[in-house]
Amino acid sequence: MPQPVRVVHGKNAEHYLFHCIRYSKQREEMMDQLLQIRDKKDKTIDISETLLLAPHFDNISKSQRRIIKEVLFEFISATTRSL
Numbered sequence: 001m002p003q004p005v006r007v008v009h010g011k012n013a014e015h016y017l018f019h020c021i022r023y024s025k026q027r028e029e030m031m032d033q034l035l036q037i038r039d040k041k042d043k044t045i046d047i048s049e050t051l052l053l054a055p056h057f058d059n060i061s062k063s064q065r066r067i068i069k070e071v072l073f074e075f076i077s078a079t080t081r082s083l
């Protein structure tokens with residue numbers, strides 16, 4: 001399981017996930033993968049902190065939630081290795 005993101009770096013999860021310049025390369029890879037996910041109406045999903053940390057929206061399938069969790073885990077793993 002990923003560690004709670006707040007212990008990794010930064011003021012809060014939003015900073016870590018979306019703003020911290022330390023992780024811009026890893027974030028680019030995460031966003032690339034997230035942008036390939038389509039909701040049930042075949043639209044790209046809105047990438048938000050809520051989506052990453054608690055993806056329970058009706059318009060996203062179970063398998064898509066699994067992909068989001070995997071992508072997030074990859075980001076956390078990659079950024080933890082780079083510390």
Ligand SMILES: [Zn+2]
Nearest residue numbers: 010020021022
């Ligand atoms: Zn930072």
